[in-house]
Amino acid sequence: MQVSKLPIFFSHVSDALYNAPDEVRRLFHGRGRVYPGLEQITCDWVDSQLLINVFKPVEEAFIEALKAGIDTLSQTDSWCAKGVTCAAIQHRYLDGAPLEVVFGELNDKPIVIESGLKYQLNIGRNQNFGLFLDMRLGRDWVKSHASNKRVLNLFSYTCGFSVAAIEGGATQVVNVDMARASLNKGRDNHRLNGQNLSQVKFLAYDIFKSWGKIRKLGPYDLVVIDPPSFQKGSFALSKDYIRILRRLPELLAERGKVLACVNSPQVSGDFLITSMQEAAPQIGYQSRLDNPAEFSDIDSDAALKVMLFEHHPETT
Known part of the structure; x- marks a missing residue:
């Protein structure tokens, strides 16, 4: 990345703030490669805090200029008008992704609002703070299409899709994730929104070893699949995604929908379409959801792909 490009970063952050x-x-998405020389930096607005992520090693001069720019930004009208309480840099390229507070005092467990719903975050303990912001429109879609639906949320993480589904009137959501700690955070997110936990199940399962248990709780009117691109020992997108797609016909109700996601820049949206045609031809492609405008990317196939499908069993 280039120190000379940081004025562009701060200009955009100031306007977005x-x-x-x-x-x-x-607020700023350099990873979309729209801003040459700033490809490995992002900035998020999180409960009156600016969280800046640097993803690849940079020269010390870049970090020093970044800190100086934050100091200058702290004296602007934008900063004062929004009441910024903290600015921090997370060095994602270092072991443990350490967080360096450069202004104010960090609230590392803020409760944030997205589309009117509350989520508990955990900043600085992990690379990800508990909510993937590029999936906002996906959660909005689920909320607006969940009324009276039974929903299966695979790789549920902290259950953002589940919270959105219950808010949208889902009758039941089944969350499946190997990480019990993430499911516990998801349970907290439901409680934050005053939702009825009797409508929500939290299954700390290895999906590939638990299809029978998952199937018994169906059939499902909507299945959400949002896996990691790679998780050592448990999931490799290129070979394991199709194993999930093959199971969908036995999980879905007639006309049931699938929201399938891929967030690897190496995999295009066509991967999901062709994989579905091969694995479950009775589940047809419908459309691709837009990503939030703030996540603009010079290559749509390198960005998040959120694809919608519908089950038509009569086509088998």
């Missing part, structure tokens, strides 16, 4: 809603938001 001034116009930011009172919700969690990405």
